[in-house]
Amino acid sequence: MAPMRIDQLTPGTVAHIVAIDLDELGERRLREHGLDEGVEVELLHRAAFGADPLAVRVGNACVAMRRSQAAGVTVRVAQRLEAAE
Amino acid sequence: MSEVMTAPVVALVGNPNAGKTSLFNALTGARQKVANYPGVTVERKAGTLTLPDGSRAELIDLPGAHSLEPRSPDEEVTRDVLVGAYAHERVPDAIIAVVDATNLASQLRFVLELKALGRPMVVALNMMDLAERDGFFIDYEALARELALPVIPTVAVRRRGLEAVIAAARDALNAAEISAIRSADAPAMLVEAIGDMRGHQRQARDIAAKVVSGGDANQMTRQIDRLVLHPVSGPVLLAVILFLMFQAVFAWATPFADAIEGAIGWAQGIVMTSLPAGPVRGFLTEGLLGGVGAVIVFLPQIVILFAFILVLEQSGYMTRAAFLMDRLMAGVGLSGRAFIPLLSSFACAIPGIMATRSIADPKDRLTTILIAPLMTCSARLPVYAVIIAAFIPDRTVGGLANMQGLVLFGLYAFGVVGALAAAWVLRLTVTKGAGGGFLMEMPKYQLPAIRDLAIGIWQRAWAFLRRAGTIILVSTMVLWVFASYPKAPDGVSQVDYSIAGRIGAGLEVVFAPIGFNKEISIALVPGMAAREVAVAALGTVYAIDADDEELLEVELADRLRGAWPLPTALAFLAWFVFAPQCISTFAVTRRETNGWRWPIFMFSYLFVMAYLGAGATYWISKWALGG
Numbered sequence: 001m002a003p004m005r006i007d008q009l010t011p012g013t014v015a016h017i018v019a020i021d022l023d024e025l026g027e028r029r030l031r032e033h034g035l036d037e038g039v040e041v042e043l044l045h046r047a048a049f050g051a052d053p054l055a056v057r058v059g060n061a062c063v064a065m066r067r068s069q070a071a072g073v074t075v076r077v078a079q080r081l082e083a084a085e
Numbered sequence: 086m087s088e089v090m091t092a093p094v095v096a097l098v099g100n101p102n103a104g105k106t107s108l109f110n111a112l113t114g115a116r117q118k119v120a121n122y123p124g125v126t127v128e129r130k131a132g133t134l135t136l137p138d139g140s141r142a143e144l145i146d147l148p149g150a151h152s153l154e155p156r157s158p159d160e161e162v163t164r165d166v167l168v169g170a171y172a173h174e175r176v177p178d179a180i181i182a183v184v185d186a187t188n189l190a191s192q193l194r195f196v197l198e199l200k201a202l203g204r205p206m207v208v209a210l211n212m213m214d215l216a217e218r219d220g221f222f223i224d225y226e227a228l229a230r231e232l233a234l235p236v237i238p239t240v241a242v243r244r245r246g247l248e249a250v251i252a253a254a255r256d257a258l259n260a261a262e263i264s265a266i267r268s269a270d271a272p273a274m275l276v277e278a279i280g281d282m283r284g285h286q287r288q289a290r291d292i293a294a295k296v297v298s299g300g301d302a303n304q305m306t307r308q309i310d311r312l313v314l315h316p317v318s319g320p321v322l323l324a325v326i327l328f329l330m331f332q333a334v335f336a337w338a339t340p341f342a343d344a345i346e347g348a349i350g351w352a353q354g355i356v357m358t359s360l361p362a363g364p365v366r367g368f369l370t371e372g373l374l375g376g377v378g379a380v381i382v383f384l385p386q387i388v389i390l391f392a393f394i395l396v397l398e399q400s401g402y403m404t405r406a407a408f409l410m411d412r413l414m415a416g417v418g419l420s421g422r423a424f425i426p427l428l429s430s431f432a433c434a435i436p437g438i439m440a441t442r443s444i445a446d447p448k449d450r451l452t453t454i455l456i457a458p459l460m461t462c463s464a465r466l467p468v469y470a471v472i473i474a475a476f477i478p479d480r481t482v483g484g485l486a487n488m489q490g491l492v493l494f495g496l497y498a499f500g501v502v503g504a505l506a507a508a509w510v511l512r513l514t515v516t517k518g519a520g521g522g523f524l525m526e527m528p529k530y531q532l533p534a535i536r537d538l539a540i541g542i543w544q545r546a547w548a549f550l551r552r553a554g555t556i557i558l559v560s561t562m563v564l565w566v567f568a569s570y571p572k573a574p575d576g577v578s579q580v581d582y583s584i585a586g587r588i589g590a591g592l593e594v595v596f597a598p599i600g601f602n603k604e605i606s607i608a609l610v611p612g613m614a615a616r617e618v619a620v621a622a623l624g625t626v627y628a629i630d631a632d633d634e635e636l637l638e639v640e641l642a643d644r645l646r647g648a649w650p651l652p653t654a655l656a657f658l659a660w661f662v663f664a665p666q667c668i669s670t671f672a673v674t675r676r677e678t679n680g681w682r683w684p685i686f687m688f689s690y691l692f693v694m695a696y697l698g699a700g701a702t703y704w705i706s707k708w709a710l711g712g
């Protein structure tokens with residue numbers, strides 16, 4: 001299955017981060033909030049109007065982020081990753 | 086050297102919301118603010134830590150940070166203190182790194198960064214109770230080995246692990262004495278520490294994988310969030326909570342307020358019967374009881390408002406509200422992050438303005454500071470309440486809502502809409518620029534700790550009473566003197582004849598076009614010191630012109646009803662929604678923006694908004710009422 005971005009996940013689907021592509025500062029800020037290659041993420045909620053921001057489970061924490069930030073994070077849905085390994 | 090004599094310094098450092106302040110309070114007996122959202126502490130705070138041998142160390146609580154590379158002014162404080170760049174502060178001799186045990190894989194990264202500073206360090210593995218509840222098993226001995234640092238499990242809110250932390254801190258300080266590291270090395274160490282973020286991330290996750298087993302992200306929080314963050318039920322719930330808050334402020338406070346009012350009337354009666362007429366009796370009944378008493382009556386409402394805000398802050402709901410509001414805030418060029426300082430500005434704009442330090446983007450922050458005074462602070466409550474009680478009927482509308490509560494809610498909403506409109510205009514003009522993003526961790530829900538809640542309410546109630554006893558009392562006293570002298574000849578109104586009356590007559594020229602009378606003009610001036618003083622001032626001014634019998638029997642609200650036409654009352658309310666006040670707000674704005682430019686700008690734009698808002702209200706309602 002092709003990689004997706006966090007903002008494209010269906011709520012409840014568990015995935016793993018494969019890459020973070022944002023400007024340097026944006027990337028560092030995401031990393032400071034626990035995002036990193038290999039970390040488990042799950043889209044929990046989209047806000048009401050315009051589906052922005054998003055609530056994302058990052059490991060054991062819940063992080064609110066804008067869609068534009070989430071769109072910089074490429075993920076692979078969990079089972080596929082395990083199967084590939 | 087004098088350095089030998091000074092106590093060693095230990096700093097609490099860690100991610101936001103890890104429990105640093107809880108630990109600080111437990112270790113030093115301080116009562117700093119603790120709440121369940123990131124960014125509560127925004128200043129450096131110091132306390133005394135007593136070591137096992139009886140000697141003392143200075144313990145420093147710092148704002149939460151994600152790394153030593155600051156993203157916001159509060160994180161800058163933490164970085165500066167740690168590298169010795171903070172004015173008049175010594176570099177800490179040892180560090181206590183506070184970590185949330187339920188999120189080790191992420192938070193250990195910052196611990197590794199701090200460790201690279203080379204300072205003696207202890208790790209407090211906090212929130213162990215939550216880790217246990219969620220089924221995490223943490224092998225702390227293994228963790229200590231991996232980090233090569235002492236690791237102490239703690240539960241700050243239940244005072245678990247405190248002795249062990251103190252003992253470890255003492256050992257670290259002993260090590261600090263013999264260690265060769267000098268503060269001069271700090272900047273170089275800093276560059277090294279923040280350089281390798283990815284490396285630290287990998288290492289942190291490797292360590293966490295080795296020492297943590299079992300466990301599951303908090304299920305209860307997930308369940309609650311299904312309702313609270315849901316696109317439909319979420320916003321509805323937020324609206325209901327805010328609405329309930331204002332209804333409660335009116336409905337629940339009434340019996341208590343009545344009791345206080347009764348007590349004041351009773352005291353006035355005693356003074357009247359036991360003292361001869363003269364300046365002393367006049368001051369006691371008109372100035373002290375009539376003026377300050379008119380403010381104290383609002384204590385119950387203020388306590389209820391604060392209780393609501395504290396519960397929201399401590400439960401973890403605040404960040405959810407920020408999430409729900411982000412979209413709306415983005416529409417005016419801000420982010421959900423700004424919602425937290427703005428909501429605390431409902432209590433008082435000063436902590437609200439301080440709290441903007443946790444906003445990363447400088448223009449977002451400046452805009453938030455500038456609009457914070459538009460959020461209805463609790464000092465405005467007495468003003469609103471008096472006018473509402475006088476002019477709005479106490480009726481039930483639609484079967485459940487109280488009409489007075491509804492109007493109060495409307496005034497708060499009016500302030501919020503005004504704030505959003507102001508932000509929108511500011512973002513297009515003076516604070517133009519691209520908006521910052523929105524990135525915020527949402528903590529687990531917690532039941533509010535009764536102790537923290539009680540302390541919070543008590544501190545606020547006490548601060549309010551102290552204000553009543555100091556600034557409000559003094560301003561009222563001064564006003565009473567100005568309004569009572571020189572003594573008017575018979576048949577002339579005392580207030581008109583007095584100094585205050587003459588000043589008021591001068592100001593009336595400015596304020597008459599928006600429907601304000603002389604008494605209001607007089608009350609606005611001392612209102613600058615503290616908004617409640619406007620009520621105390623009206624109480625005093627009208628009490629002076631009342632005869633004794635009236636003074637005892639007629640409450641301020643009733644007196645106003647007789648003296649003001651409705652459009653004037655509405656204009657007065659509108660004025661207070663926007664009014665540029667109080668002096669302390671401008672002082673803190675000056676400090677937080679480093680100069681006079683922004684406070685002066687703030688005053689001017691608020692004055693214009695208040696004047697136009699009150700004027701429009703006056704003329705429109707006059708026209709609508711057929712006047």
Ligand SMILES: Nc1nc2c(ncn2[C@@H]2O[C@H](COP(=O)(O)OP(=O)(O)OP(=O)(O)O)[C@@H](O)[C@H]2O)c(=O)[nH]1
Nearest residue numbers: 102103104105106107121124125126149212240241
């Ligand atoms: N269950 C539990 N809750 C804790 C513990 N320590 C702190 N808390 C709670 O965690 C929340 C955050 O605590 P604070 O002490 O304000 O955290 P902080 O690290 O000072 O936060 P910032 O100042 O925002 O960086 C509050 O709701 C505390 O009651 C703990 O050991 N167990």
Ligand SMILES: [Mg+2]
Nearest residue numbers: 105106125126
């Ligand atoms: Mg704190």
